[in-house]
Amino acid sequence: MIPTATVGLVSFFLSFLLYLSTTNAPLKLSPQGCRMSWMSPSYILQPGLNTTWTPLARRYSLWLYREVGWEDDSKLNGVPVLFIPGNAGSSHQVRSIASSATRQYYDSPFEVSETFSSRNMKPLDFFAVEFNEDLSAFHGPTLESQRLYTVKAIDYILSHYPPDTKIIVMGHSMGGVVATSLLPSPHISSIITMSTPHTVPPARFDSRIDSLFKAAKEQIEHDETPILSICGGITDTMIPSEFCTLLPSKTDAFRKTIFTSGLEGCWSGVGHREMVWCHQVRWRVARAALELGLAATPGEKAVVLANWFRGGVEKSFERPMPILDLNSRPHQYLAEGRRLLLRELKGSKTYLLSTSSIGVSPEKGRFTLYLSQGSIADVSTAHSASTKVTVQLCTIAVSQNSSSCQPLVPDELRLVPNPDPSMPFPVPDEGVDEADGVVTFSSPVLVPDAGGSETWINVDIADGDGNGWILADFENQATVVDEASSFAPFFGEVTVQLHPSKLRTDIRLPRFVSNALLVYQVTPRVTPTCSLLSPLLLHTSSDAEAHYHRLNDLQSIYLHGHTSGPFLAHLPKSHGINFTIYSSGDIHWWTTIGRWAPRYWNAILAWSAGVVSILLFSSWTAWDTGAPMPTIAQSLHKFVRNILPRLLVVFSVASLIPLPANLWLGNSGEPLFAPLAPLILLLSSGFVCISWLVLRILMWPIAKLGDAFGRRKEDITLGYRAMGSILFISLLVFLFIPWQVAFLGCFLIHLHTTATDRPTTFEHHDAHNHRTHILLMMTWCLPAVAPVLAVWIRTLATAGFTTPFDGDHFVVNVIGFMLLTHYATSTHGQIFSKRHRLEVVPVGFWYAVGATVSFVLGPRSTYRMYEALNLPTMVVVLFRMLLSPPRS
Structure with a gap:
């Protein structure tokens, strides 16, 4: 014995x-910074959806949400939206997103905001199904009953609107599985899921759950309806977030997965229950739904979802970049080797940086620009200032006193956080504000052989209002590649030497395994001399997922991701750890075990x-x-x-x-x-x-x-x-x-x-x-x-x-x-x-x-x-x- x-x-x-x-793992790996949302809710039962529509009306019900004192309770004249709760969820979970949509649409009670009235946009009519907190994650027939009831609920809702009206469907947790299982449907405009396991059921006690997941995955792969999946990452302790990733479409349909840790304006892990009320997420979901009401085609809807849920890694740059006349405003040539640094942005002016110190190979030269309280193309904070910046590559013929410019297309244009060095990041129970963030622009520079001409980078600043700052420079391509084996961090430390004064450094560890089961510990040695932008480490584990970590001297950070994991047949084994350090490891066993x-x-x-x-x-x-x-x-x-x-x-x-x-x-x-x-x-x-x-x-x-x-x-x-x-x-x-x-x-x-x-x-x-x-x-x-x-x-x-x-x-x-x-x-x-x-x-x-x-x-x-x-x-x-x- x-x-x-x-x-x-x-x-x-x-x-x-x-x-x-x-x-302990979520607190270490991705602490949550979410602002609580507030509302004045009311729920109006829809008794018309009765047993003449479906026998399940004895079991379930349908409700209409209205914000008390802000909108008319009786009229249905907006864009219909249906919210589907998840396992043990409630129809009342719709309140945070619905309230945000109402308070964005109206500046004050019954007073439509100029932003929406000028474009003839409609408000949103939020409906929610009530499943009596059924435990749908454990039981296939229960999930199927919810699907059947939701089909009839959509038919009932659309019977109150003009013909050809389409409905936006939102699903939380297992409600997202119900939402995708509704496809194909000519009545659904688009689908937004939150903390939904799309690939593998979290509780696998019923074979019928597997069958429903398989059917839903088939529709995700083949249906044309735009689908967005929002994932909370490691902070979501209810489901492994690698299950939240959408399968790629086998057609050209829009499919996007975004992790909240990389979502612009959020930059925080979000818990499973918190996903529906976290302010940094819910206001974007509400705003995207308002914009979807104006979009007519699947392509337009895809643009709306892509623009309002940026983050992770952008595969291609498709935003329009204007071409400006070099002589249209005052300009200044900067001496060779000098950075562009302006601590106040006033008026309009053009600055030109010489490329003569950079060779002709794009592998050697990179132009990096940071912009605070301004915009480049359409990338800015939610409440950005009026300042607009355009970047061009210009060839100037000195002898002929002529110039030719074309847009400098970046391989990275994103909004990154700029955390307060005196505060935790993200700030507990508060997170970041909609106005926080710095626009980063980065592009390899290929200098053309222009004969007797000179090549310059043209940084055009327009409509500066005195706020914000800009920092730009040429640097040699700073990519550090370390060929340490995948087993090296298990038995010791891997040290990577970095240049201390670079604006941007890319680090590649191609042999390391990137998997949801592993956590890497990074201990930086930094000198905190950056007054404009605190040193940041950006870890990108996949196209959908990014994590930002503030670098403090000798303060460990933990790299993790969901690029691959157990039971994910559609994802190949992933090797390589990639991260970028912006500034002006070994295995961590404890958190690895926690995964x-x-x-x-x-x-x-x-x-x-x-x-x-x-x-x-x-x-x-x-x-x-x-x-x-x-x-x-x-x-x-x-x-x-x-x-x-x-x-x-x-x-x-x-x-x-x-x-x-x-x-x-x-x-x-x-x-x-x-x-x-x-x-x-x-x-x-x-x-x-x-x-x-x-x-x-x-x-x-x-x-x-x-x-x-x-x-x-x-x-x-x-x-x-x-x-x-x-x-x-x-x-x-x-x-x-x-x-x-x-x-x-x-x-x-x-x-x-x-x-x-x-x-x-x-x-x-x-x-x-x-x-x-x-x-x-x-x-x-x-x-x-x-x-x-x-x-x-x-x-x-x-x-x-x-x-x-x-x-x-x-x-x-x-x-x-x-x-x-x-x-x-x-x-x-x-x-x-x-x-x-x-x-x-x-x-x-x-x-x-x-x-x-x-x-x-x-x-x-x-x-x-x-x-x-x-x-x-x-x-x-x-x-x-x-x-x-x-x-x-």
Whole structure:
């Protein structure tokens, strides 16, 4: 028992460490800076959506949001918007976004803002469906019911508007899955999802959830409707944010994923629940929806969504850059090697910087410009000043006194934060203001061979109002490439030397692995002499995701990303860490471990079921050879001493095999993650040991109560009464109650039977040990059964007993356990017979097959763990009970 207890204690200790690191990780990696939103809400029930539209009107409802005192409650004359809440969500979550849309559209109550009235823009009519906080993440039929109701809700809403009106759909969490599952639909204008898992279900206890996700992914890939996905990053502890990434469209349809850590004007991780009320996000969602009301074509809608949700990495630059006449305003030539630095921007003037110090190769020269409180093209803060800056590449023929200019097209034009050095970044409970930020412009400079001409960079400043500053310079291309191996940060530090006076430095670590399971710790050595722009590190892990970190001397920062992760078949393995330092690592184990638990708790459950299957395989094999049926303690001891050490080696080797991403642990053979398999197996084995201890403790008071109230009678025959009871319960399952209820009843009956069993003979000991193995097996079926059962309990509590139990009437899922429970309860003697002559494959082998299914398929599809235990159990019932009844 000592090895078994040791494994249990080690598992408990490791689980506690995982819990601590998981809860600590968001604060370290991406602290949240969100301003609370305020509103004056009212919700108007739409009774017209009744059972004449859909039978689900008995269960769900539709509401219209109105901001009290700001708009007319009775008129529907705007652009319809439908909000869909997520798992355990409420229709009231619409209030933050809807309130922001109203208060942006109206300068004051009933007074439309000039910004919108001058363009004949309409307000928004926000509707929200109420799903009574259903637990849709755990149950496919519930998610399907929500989809069906939403389809009818859209039909009902649009019946109040002119023909050909389209509706904007917003979904939070699982509501986003409902939104994309509505496609294809001619009635939907565009879709905005927030904290929605698009690729992999977060809770994978129901195969029907997988089917709905697969159908939704098909529509995302092929439908033409513009879709935007907003992700909260590591701060969202409800779903792994790599699941939030949209699949690319196989057509030219607009698909964009943006992480709030890189979203202009937000620059902060955002929690799952906070996504709908975080001011820095909700006002952009509301403004984009207002602009979408004016967009007529999918292309125009794509432009709106792209412009209002900039961040991450821009693949191409398509913004118009005007061409200006060099002689149209006063200009000044700067001496060679001199930076352009203006601490106040007044009036209009042109500054020219010579390129003579830069060679003809674009790899050598780069022009970088920082602008505060101004705009370049259409990039600026939300409330920017009037100052506008244009950058051109000009060729000046000195002898002819003529010039020719063309726009200098940047490869990077973005808004970056400029945090206050005296405050945390982002500021807790406040974040950044809409007016915060600095525009960065960067472009490689290719100087043409102009003969006797000179080449200059023309920086044109127009309409300066005295606010803001500008800084620009030529520099040699500052790209630092370090070829350190992917294993180097695991065993030490990697030091990168940087030039101290560069405006911009790009760093490439091409061999490092970029994965959601890893966190890199960077400790900078900087001299804080930048008075205009605090030194920033920009980490870009993908086109959709960027993170900004302020650099303080010897203060560690943590680089993480969601460019790839477990079970993401559509994403290739990602190598390379890229980051940029703006100014005027090793592995961090603690936070890295904190990234594992949210992604592999399903794997721990499934592999625990696999361990139980191995115990059953081992015990059945021993019993079939004539040995006594071992006790659970003996089975666990044998497993820990003999089987587990071998499995740890086998699992480590198996993790090096490049399997598809939906198998095993979903890492496709990446060597860095091979140690995860033995760690998870050790945890799972320990949990099985702990579960048996818990069962022993639970059975003790039940046994005492059983002794006090007398013993049960023995009757091993499957008589008419017993058969009638089983058939009656099967009929109830088929017609009315979920099979999960029947399983729970079987578990409770068998728990009582095992607890009150008192073996007195050799055969009775064998039977008792069979019962305990069955009890342990049924215990590890509960994680796959309990979530769906909780859904139905929740549904009954909110919608009443008239709710149909759709989709959970497959009697085969429970009939084996019903028969098994009857036999185990009816007899005090031998439960099972020896191997039947028709039993070509021993029943123990079927449990080995079940273990393989749990290990290989279970981490991605957790519902397989129940199937892996149910099928061998049905084989046992067939060959060891029905075809060959045991002798008393």
